[in-house]
Amino acid sequence: MxxxxxxxxxxxxxxxxxxxxxxxxxxxxxxxxxxxxxxxxxxxxxxxxxxxxxxxxxxxxxxxxxxxxxxxxxxxxxxxxxxxxxxxxxxxxxxxxxxxxxxxxxxxxxxxxxxxxxxxxxxxxxxxxxxxxxxxxxxxxxxxxxxxxxxxNVGRRDARTRIAHLLCELALRLEASGNATGGIYQFPLTQDQVADATGLTPVHTNRTLQSLRRDGLISLSSGALQVLNWERLRQAGDFNERYLHHAV
Amino acid sequence: MxxxxxxxxxxxxxxxxxxxxxxxxxxxxxxxxxxxxxxxxxxxxxxxxxxxxxxxxxxxxxxxxxxxxxxxxxxxxxxxxxxxxxxxxxxxxxxxxxxxxxxxxxxxxxxxxxxxxxxxxxxxxxxxxxxxxxxxxxxxxxxxxxxxxxxxNVGRRDARTRIAHLLCELALRLEASGNATGGIYQFPLTQDQVADATGLTPVHTNRTLQSLRRDGLISLSSGALQVLNWERLRQAGDFNERYLHHAV
DNA sequence: CGTATTGTTGAGCGTAGTCAAAGTTAGTGG
DNA sequence: CCACTAACTTTGACTACGCTCAACAATACG
Missing domain, CATH: 2.60.120.10 (Jelly Rolls)
Known part of the structure; x- marks a missing residue:
């Protein structure tokens, strides 16, 4: 390895x-x-x-x-x-x-x-x-x-909220680090890895990501994440960036 | 408050x-x-x-x-x-x-x-x-x-393992800090708080604690925790103390 | 072009959640 | 010391969110 x-x-x-x-x-x-x-x-x-x-x-x-x-x-x-x-x-x-x-x-x-x-x-x-x-x-x-x-996130939020929260965090941090162009973020995780980061299974992660796409919050494919509606994604993810302490 | x-x-x-x-x-x-x-x-x-x-x-x-x-x-x-x-x-x-x-x-x-x-x-x-x-x-x-x-713990372990893990951690730390006498630890958490620490509900926490008691791993009541079988509790909790870095 | 990896779908199941009520313990004040 | 109350624990019945297994589709890659 x-x-x-x-x-x-x-x-x-x-x-x-x-x-x-x-x-x-x-x-x-x-x-x-x-x-x-x-x-x-x-x-x-x-x-x-x-x-x-x-x-x-x-x-x-x-x-x-x-x-x-x-x-x-x-x-x-x-x-x-x-x-x-x-x-x-x-x-x-x-x-x-x-x-x-x-x-x-x-x-x-x-x-x-x-x-x-x-x-x-x-x-x-x-x-x-x-x-x-x-x-x-x-x-x-x-x-x-x-x-x-x-x-x-993994302890007290449901699947949809967890994943939306993870996407919010990564979007902000990727933006700050320059891994973004025109609202499109270079998203490095596979669905298996999103599952491992959120404490879910790959299958359920897949279904949850589909629901976020279906609702028009994000578009995500082949390593590119686009946030289509930041405010709704933020709400869906119960996201408050205070914990990042302006690191972004 | x-x-x-x-x-x-x-x-x-x-x-x-x-x-x-x-x-x-x-x-x-x-x-x-x-x-x-x-x-x-x-x-x-x-x-x-x-x-x-x-x-x-x-x-x-x-x-x-x-x-x-x-x-x-x-x-x-x-x-x-x-x-x-x-x-x-x-x-x-x-x-x-x-x-x-x-x-x-x-x-x-x-x-x-x-x-x-x-x-x-x-x-x-x-x-x-x-x-x-x-x-x-x-x-x-x-x-x-x-x-x-x-x-x-909250992301990848089932209820029984999570709670056993929490008990192991607290037992070691309480021991080291002198809040223990003869294998009995002053256990400060209510079941509601154990639930909030493990990402479970109070009801399920109650049932899980009962199963740990029934299996003879612990005895826990009115703020006193006794570990009856450390090795089995350790196994039940998938517990490896390395992450405490000898803090205990 | 073939193969491995990743993503998607379906059906059935089980762990843990929900709701509601009763039992128990601890704490307080009369 | 007892009565009362609040907090905590326990139980039961029912529900549901997310898991499992298994197959298939679509991509990426060498």
Missing amino acids: RTGRAVLIDPYLPPSLLRRWERRCHLSDQDRNAFQALPFTRRCYGKDAYIVEEGQRATYCSLLLSGFAYRQKLVHDGGRQIMAIHIPGEFIDLENCSLAVADHNVQSLVGCEVAQVPVAALRDLAQAHPTIAAAMRLDMQINASISREWVV | RTGRAVLIDPYLPPSLLRRWERRCHLSDQDRNAFQALPFTRRCYGKDAYIVEEGQRATYCSLLLSGFAYRQKLVHDGGRQIMAIHIPGEFIDLENCSLAVADHNVQSLVGCEVAQVPVAALRDLAQAHPTIAAAMRLDMQINASISREWVV
Whole structure:
């Protein structure tokens, strides 16, 4: 399953993450330069490759450069639950800075590139640059907030609401990350994966997506999502973006 | 609903949180002294009082001194989902250090006392004491890990497994926090609250608890939980404590 | 062009939800 | 200390949302 191979190409980290941080924190030139000077290894993963495996000890954190990734756990009977979806410009395992052992798996969707930054370098950076430390804390806390919202979503909402909510969240985040053109979002999940993210079965997910299409809320096919009526989708998904904390 | 009243009593924070941190981080005397010198206000809450309200801007973080508290969100149709349960010695809103606005509610169970520490003081402490900053990060990350496990629990497990899992988690954490004597845990949740934490209805929760009792896994009544067969409860709950990261 | 993956449909079933009432426990005040 | 009340737990009957299994259609891909 492991299909990563290490290739060192670019000497500098791309600025997508910095742009996101700067929307919330005022970074100095020193902060920016120190971040971009971070050592890293560029690595590519094929479809469904394991980027992080439960139980693993990691010595680096992976910043997603392109493609998508998701956090996942398997339960005893073989079921799979997706707990988070990551889009380019996000760290997919920042918790490696604090936790010794990974408590879940991270897999690539379709395929992706990541920049592996040594944990020690990231820790030193945070120590020397309090503003960057604050930005990293903020990222961690926003991820925690999203995770709490997912507990609510799979715990207390019916199938239609769950899926609409997931679509709302992804639409906003994809918009912000530049994976959208003219209201059409590059939607990376298969119906099986939507099912695993919402705690439903693929069959019921299929039927529910059809009902959302039939009602004119969305159009979704071959990896392209179009929100036809944002306000109605928002209502259908019981969606309140507060939990994203202006991350979008 | 708001029943808090401020009373300043003790000049020093109690050491329960420090003890937990010291199991994972090596704090110096300076670290310890600085933590215990933190300014704070002691505050008591009655049953079901709102300690944090969604949308609120907080200027302090609350450390739970006694009693229990839970994080909660309400959905459109009036349903409630509990996303976390906190026991004495834990911060219930450390995210206030990073996030401007609360994204969920925190309520007291039965009744509790908290120490309100000004966010600014906590931030200064973390800045001056890197080891304490690391301990705080670790706390945040463990909470995030628990939250991810809860997504799995409500998303991919059946009623019996969900409830057994919740009981396992609480038993371990209550044990570690000293709320246990001779295998009997002070269990603070009503069946309604267990239902809200597991995404089930109170009626089904009741029937499921009865089945766990009937099978001799637990005994639970009037706020006292006894685990009669840990190994079978662990199996019934598909429970693997890795996600707690030795917090217990 | 053939094969694997993903999406769609149908029929039947089962876990958990709903509603309503009764039983039990805990807490309060007379 | 007992009576009363509110909160919590338990039970039963019925319902329904979402699951299962199985087959088929449509895409993507090598």
